[in-house]
Amino acid sequence: MRQRLWLILFVCGCFFVLPAARSDQDTGRVTKRFPYQRAGLSDRQAAACLLSRFTYGARPGEVDKLLEEGIETWFENQLRAERSDEGLNQYLNKYDALDLGNDSILAIYRNPGQVLRLAIKEGVIAPDSVQKGDKSYRSDLMKYMSEKGWKAPQELQRQLVGQKVYRSIYSRNQLQEVMTSFWFNHFNVSATKNICALYIPSYERDVIRPNALGNFNDLLLATAKSPAMLYYLDNFSSVASAPSAKGGAKGRANRGLNENYARELMELHTLGVDGGYTQEDVTEAARVLTGWTVRPMGSYAMGKSASDRSGRRGFASEAFIIDGDFMFAERRHDQGVKNVMGHRFGPQAGYQEGVDLIHMLANHPSTAQFISRKLAVRFVSDEPPQQLVSTMAKEFTKTGGDIKAVLMVMVESPEFWKEALKADKTKSPFELVVGAVRNLNVEIDNPNQIYSWSNRMGEKLYAYQAPTGFPDIGTYWINTGALLNRMNFGLALASGKIPGAQVDLLALNRGHEPESAQAALAQYLSLILPDRVPAINVSRLEPLLTDPNLHEKVEQSASGAKLDSSMDWASSRKKNKGNTPKQPDMLAQVVGVILGSPEYQRR
Known part of the structure; x- marks a missing residue:
């Protein structure tokens, strides 16, 4: 009991008191418009900040690639969202429903209750077998659906979630994906309401994503005319x-x-x-x-x-x-x-x-203020400076709701970089799991496992029932149970115990295994949290590295949220055996502790 209490106090305590200091390297490069140097950030720190705020996480070596491209050029290219995505398309090609219109979706994906009534009406299934609870009729029902070319709505949901995970991990147009999530949450519709679930694929594909970096008036009108919104x-x-x-x-x-x-x-x-x-x-x-x-x-x-x-x-x-x-x-x-x-x-x-x-x-002035503040909350701080919001609102009004222009003036503002230095925005569960996959360069064969972890930590994609969407503030996501679940996820991912997630920790360090846990902690902190490596992180995390029962303690402490069979660590070992390079226990524990640490929860 004392050990369990110690773990809870450690995780909660260091989350709220740990300062977000950064390293202080400087290449001496001078920027033209982004005033990050005034806030005391080097080029590398600025690059790491942009990757943290405007993508789902930096892949290994991406800070260097961004600096080669140029800080401002990289951001402008992300605003244009014109990078080719052949790599992503290889993952998306497995989903046959992504390009279907609403007519086709309604024709193919049928409500099970309606199908059952039709099957009874056509004499395929005897009413008595259903009334008596005889489950044998289900095989006849599946055969009936197959002959008709019908599928269950759950299959559409599986594809919808899968493409979302793959896009967030592998798209080169990361800002477009981040903004698609932002606007979907802003104009929230929920798959939990009646027929809405069938219209969500086209809502995200044809309404949200194409307008995510366009004009707000166009986006607003498109959502108003969408069947998903009209029904929701x-x-x-x-x-x-x-x-x-x-x-x-x-x-x-x-x-x-x-x-x-x-x-x-x-x-x-x-x-x-x-x-x-x-x-x-x-x-x-x-x-x-x-x-x-x-x-x-x-x-x-x-x-x-x-x-x-x-x-x-x-x-x-x-x-x-x-x-x-x-x-x-x-x-x-x-x-x-x-x-x-x-x-x-x-x-x-x-x-x-x-x-x-x-x-x-x-085009109302109140809208300019409201949308600008919401964007600033997403990308800057839970309580953004009013001066920054006012600057963004002025640009919103001047440009008639040009989303690119508002984001650009935000990043050009000194207030953005001052707040970014604090790194106090909290990752949502989906941002956490996808970011960890990107940071560790994990290869994903089963995106539904990533979705399951996000769901377990409280963010079930496309299923938030209230029209407000998920709150974008740290206090909503962070509590004792949430932190322990996040630690649990980090250890599971680093240990190769999530089915369909192939991780090679040694490859991150060019095949070199550090000589000690302490050396591994310092090295992998620099790889996973580039240019945000305060020495205090090492001293706070070191005690966990010598605990041989860390996995068990975290599981027991987070036992309030029961794992389903697909995420059980024991069964996962069997399912994933032979698919993932064996991680040295010490290294897996080091990386798992980093992913579960309070510092990693920030972006």
């Missing part, structure tokens, strides 16, 4: 009441009006909770967005493009506009006069009202 926040069913739809007064209750999306559009997506709007503005915005829905899939997918405003009669005798999977149903739209934050909409302006509302919100 219920705007697909929002219909004007009869009097309003005919242009009459809005005195009667809008029984078909749904305010969920309008509220989150203003509170979470644009203006912020203190953005200067009222509840009445939310209701009026919801009226503006009535009729914004999802086109019928399959044989009913007919209509006209959004560029044609003339209208035509179509599905269910309604005038409608179709743009991809989005549909504006004119007869469901509130044709009356609306007033949102002093701006008049209508009467009878139809689809264009919603476009104008979104443009107004995207």
